[in-house]
Amino acid sequence: xxxxxxxxxxxxxxxxxxxxxxxxxxxxxxxxxxxxxxxxxxxxxxxxxxxxxxxxxxxxxxxxxxxx
Numbered sequence: 001x002x003x004x005x006x007x008x009x010x011x012x013x014x015x016x017x018x019x020x021x022x023x024x025x026x027x028x029x030x031x032x033x034x035x036x037x038x039x040x041x042x043x044x045x046x047x048x049x050x051x052x053x054x055x056x057x058x059x060x061x062x063x064x065x066x067x068x
Contacts, residue, residue, distance in 0.1 A: 003057060007048045014041035 017038040024031050051057075 003048070003052070007045065007052075010041055010045050010048060014038065014045055017041060 017034060021031065021034050021038055024034060
């Protein structure tokens with residue numbers, strides 16, 4: 001998958017997981033697992049941004065709003 005498409009896919013998945021977290025609330029049984037997935041996607045997205053900078057590629061779009 002081309003770099004920019006990969007970044008867009010990770011960002012879209014991260015956004016969806018963040019919405020799911022908001023809907024669950026911190027007291028939900030599934031919250032910790034969903035939070036771990038959100039953290040993994042955030043780390044992957046940040047890795048892609050760092051790679052873009054290191055290779056002088058355009059950075060992927062930013063994540064809008066607050067991140068948990």
